[in-house]
Amino acid sequence: xxxxxxxxxxxxxxxxxxxxxxxxxxxxxxxxxxxxxxxxxxxxxxxxxxxxxxxxxxxxxxxxxxxxxxxxxxxxxxxxxxxxxxxxxxxxxxxxxxxxxxxxxxxxxxxxxxxxxxxxxxxxxxxxxxxxxxxxxxxxxxxxxxxxxxxxxxxxxxxxxxxxxxxxxxxxxxxxxxxxxxxxxxxxxxxxxxxxxxxxxxxxxxxxxxxxxxxxxxxxxxxxxxxxxxxxxxxxxxxxxxxxxxxxxxxxxxxxxxxxxxxxxxxxxxxxxxxxxxxxxxxxxxxxxxx
Amino acid sequence: xxxxxxxxxxxxxxxxxxxxxxxxxxxxxxxxxxxxxxxxxxxxxxxxxxxxxxxxxxxxxxxxxxxxxxxxxxxxxxxxxxxxxxxxxxxxxxxxxxxxxxxxxxxxxxxxxxxxxxxxxxxxxxxxxxxxxxxxxxxxxxxxxxxxxxxxxxxxxxxxxxxxxxxxxxxxxxxxxxxxxxxxxxxxxxxxxxxxxxxxxxxxxxxxxxxxxxxxxxxxxxxxxxxxxxxxxxxxxxxxxxxxxxxxxxxxxxxxxxxxxxxxxxxxxxxxxxxxxxxxxxxxxxxxxxxxxxxxxxxxxxxxxxxxxxxxxxxxxxxxxxxxxxxxxxxxxxxxxxxxxxxxxxxxxxxxxxxxxxxxxxxxxxxxxxxxxxxxxxxxxxxxxxxxxxxxxxxxxxxxxxxxxxxxx
Numbered sequence: 001x002x003x004x005x006x007x008x009x010x011x012x013x014x015x016x017x018x019x020x021x022x023x024x025x026x027x028x029x030x031x032x033x034x035x036x037x038x039x040x041x042x043x044x045x046x047x048x049x050x051x052x053x054x055x056x057x058x059x060x061x062x063x064x065x066x067x068x069x070x071x072x073x074x075x076x077x078x079x080x081x082x083x084x085x086x087x088x089x090x091x092x093x094x095x096x097x098x099x100x101x102x103x104x105x106x107x108x109x110x111x112x113x114x115x116x117x118x119x120x121x122x123x124x125x126x127x128x129x130x131x132x133x134x135x136x137x138x139x140x141x142x143x144x145x146x147x148x149x150x151x152x153x154x155x156x157x158x159x160x161x162x163x164x165x166x167x168x169x170x171x172x173x174x175x176x177x178x179x180x181x182x183x184x185x186x187x188x189x190x191x192x193x194x195x196x197x198x199x200x201x202x203x204x205x206x207x208x209x210x211x212x213x214x215x216x217x218x219x220x221x222x223x224x225x226x227x228x229x230x231x232x233x234x235x236x237x238x239x240x241x242x243x244x245x246x247x248x249x250x251x252x253x254x255x256x257x258x259x260x261x262x263x264x265x266x267x268x269x270x271x272x273x274x275x276x277x278x279x280x281x282x283x284x285x286x287x288x289x290x291x
Numbered sequence: 292x293x294x295x296x297x298x299x300x301x302x303x304x305x306x307x308x309x310x311x312x313x314x315x316x317x318x319x320x321x322x323x324x325x326x327x328x329x330x331x332x333x334x335x336x337x338x339x340x341x342x343x344x345x346x347x348x349x350x351x352x353x354x355x356x357x358x359x360x361x362x363x364x365x366x367x368x369x370x371x372x373x374x375x376x377x378x379x380x381x382x383x384x385x386x387x388x389x390x391x392x393x394x395x396x397x398x399x400x401x402x403x404x405x406x407x408x409x410x411x412x413x414x415x416x417x418x419x420x421x422x423x424x425x426x427x428x429x430x431x432x433x434x435x436x437x438x439x440x441x442x443x444x445x446x447x448x449x450x451x452x453x454x455x456x457x458x459x460x461x462x463x464x465x466x467x468x469x470x471x472x473x474x475x476x477x478x479x480x481x482x483x484x485x486x487x488x489x490x491x492x493x494x495x496x497x498x499x500x501x502x503x504x505x506x507x508x509x510x511x512x513x514x515x516x517x518x519x520x521x522x523x524x525x526x527x528x529x530x531x532x533x534x535x536x537x538x539x540x541x542x543x544x545x546x547x548x549x550x551x552x553x554x555x556x557x558x559x560x561x562x563x564x565x566x567x568x569x570x571x572x573x574x575x576x577x578x579x580x581x582x583x584x585x586x587x588x589x590x591x592x593x594x595x596x597x598x599x600x601x602x603x604x605x606x607x608x609x610x611x612x613x614x615x616x617x618x619x620x621x622x623x624x625x626x627x628x629x630x631x632x633x634x635x636x637x638x639x640x641x642x643x644x645x646x647x648x649x650x651x652x653x654x655x656x657x658x659x660x661x662x663x664x665x666x667x668x669x670x671x672x673x674x675x676x677x678x679x680x681x682x683x684x685x686x687x688x689x690x691x692x693x694x695x696x697x698x699x700x
Contacts, residue, residue, distance in 0.1 A: 039385050041389045
């Protein structure tokens with residue numbers, strides 16, 4: 001008999017994986033070892049020189065730092081906010097169904113649309129944000145949120161959090177509703193305070209859900225393109241780019257216009273995110289074993 | 292999701308794949324056209340394609356692509372060894388340099404070739420041969436808000452740079468958020484705004500065949516623009532980080548701005564909205580003769596086995612005077628052919644732009660290095676007008692990169 005029946009069942013998914021994962025990765029790696037003219041015309045293999053040239057790019061340090069801030073800030077705040085919101089939505093209250101539905105909206109809307117909306121909210125001359133903040137006297141003068149180097153990244157991170165919270169909240173909510181009621185009952189019988197119950201019962205039992213939420217968010221936020229692309233499109237240079245938008249600019253929107261170099265960064269991006277996820281999962285399961 | 296898309300996009304380079312069967316047998320051609328407007332571009336080219344299929348018996352795979360992604364899409368097609376047969380773009384010389392294109396001798400009838408306005412034909416030459424066939428042109432003009440000019444007590448549009456600064460200060464002085472001049476040096480179209488100021492101070496991109504981006508004149512011009520922003524304070528906030536379409540134009544359309552460099556599509560929007568009363572004039576100049584920027588876009592024909600006749604027929608159909616003029620008129624642009632010029636010169640709306648055309652200069656698109664220089668200018672020149680920016684340093688770096696680009700393959 002052997003493995004044939006198993007392969008038959010696995011066949012379609014293996015073919016799918018080969019088509020959407022293996023082939024693009026192989027093509028990407030090959031592109032990263034090649035030279036292309038500005039038109040996209042293949043001009044031969046260049047070995048690893050695209051990778052060494054990548055390290056010579058002045059903007060790289062800034063871009064890597066931006067990426068780190070972008071991912072860490074969004075994921076940390078998103079998880080924290082989602083824990084609170086999910087807790088709220090887990091309680092019974094009138095209109096809960098409505099609030100749950102409303103939460104889906106930023107998730108369901110296209111990222112480009114959401115980003116454009118925020119561009120107008122942040123606008124120096126027409127934006128609602130400046131109007132509200134100045135009329136409440138929280139700001140003395142309007143701020144050019146997307147043009148001022150000090151505020152651009154923060155403004156983009158807010159949008160990143162806004163679009164990540166719904167999904168994360170639903171993951172946490174699913175985790176919450178999977179916690180059986182009798183453990184809470186036991187905690188109550190033992191006289192645990194609400195905070196103690198949350199720390200010692202809820203959070204440990206949420207661990208699988210949080211694990212999933214963090215891993216998916218890190219990958220999703222790292223790879224996010226439309227928010228940074230749309231909110232940062234007015235700013236010259238690479239001062240506020242992440243590794244993903246930088247890759248696109250290298251390929252098509254900067255004087256480099258170099259598909260091979262961009263592909264090299266693409267390979268690096270894949271490796272970075274893989275490494276980050278592996279390190280995270282290792283650390284978490286190691287702590288679990290210790291506990 | 293996006294990462295996968297990007298992977299496919301960047302990675303899809305299949306050298307080993309068989310040559311595109313597309314036009315091989317002369318059964319169909321791929322035509323890629325940039326989207327100039329939602330209303331007119333698709334309908335015109337679809338109609339033309341249908342007419343062509345009926346005449347020539349060749350199917351057309353028509354793709355209308357928006358400007359934001361056209362460079363990327365064309366690059367991907369070429370990486371995949373499946374170039375279009377006919378392509379419309381704002382650059383051509385890199386494609387000619389890579390020997391991907393037919394020259395005019397190969398795919399245009401002498402009648403079509405002879406109808407091009409000479410300056411536009413020269414703008415499509417690479418090493419003495421015509422590869423970038425002019426498809427349409429446009430010219431920039433100086434727009435001013437007549438209400439704000441009246442309130443500021445200004446008689447008419449400024450003719451010199453001194454008058455310009457005076458006018459901008461008076462308008463800015465009206466207060467309540469009114470802006471003298473909207474200066475868009477963000478990445479979208481910085482090279483166009485810069486070129487107009489540069490030329491009107493007697494500077495240029497090149498001196499003879501050599502790049503001269505950091506000439507003394509140009510350093511002076513960029514300092515002048517930085518002063519507008521930081522010393523005279525007559526521009527909108529962060530001009531180095533303002534794009535044209537959603538930045539400078541938006542402010543002008545809202546009546547917040549006294550002056551802006553516009554073009555005919557802006558006039559069409561202003562006329563439709565009827566919110567701002569405006570005048571159109573020549574650019575203010577520091578050297579006596581006002582210069583404006585002319586923009587020429589191109590049609591190119593890609594060399595692919597057996598597609599020469601099919602492409603030739605398609606191009607000849609587009610360049611029939613009634614076709615090309617119908618489209619250019621619908622889109623609100625300017626002619627590139629003599630026959631088109633004589634037909635359109637009676638249109639009063641186009642008069643300021645047609646008048647400016649003889650003094651319009653083109654970007655150095657005939658030099659393949661320009662395709663990199665343009666992107667470099669877009670990504671850096673705005674930094675020079677930000678507080679603390681260094682115009683000379685920015686131009687020196689641009690010059691260095693331009694020389695390097697000219698030397699590279």
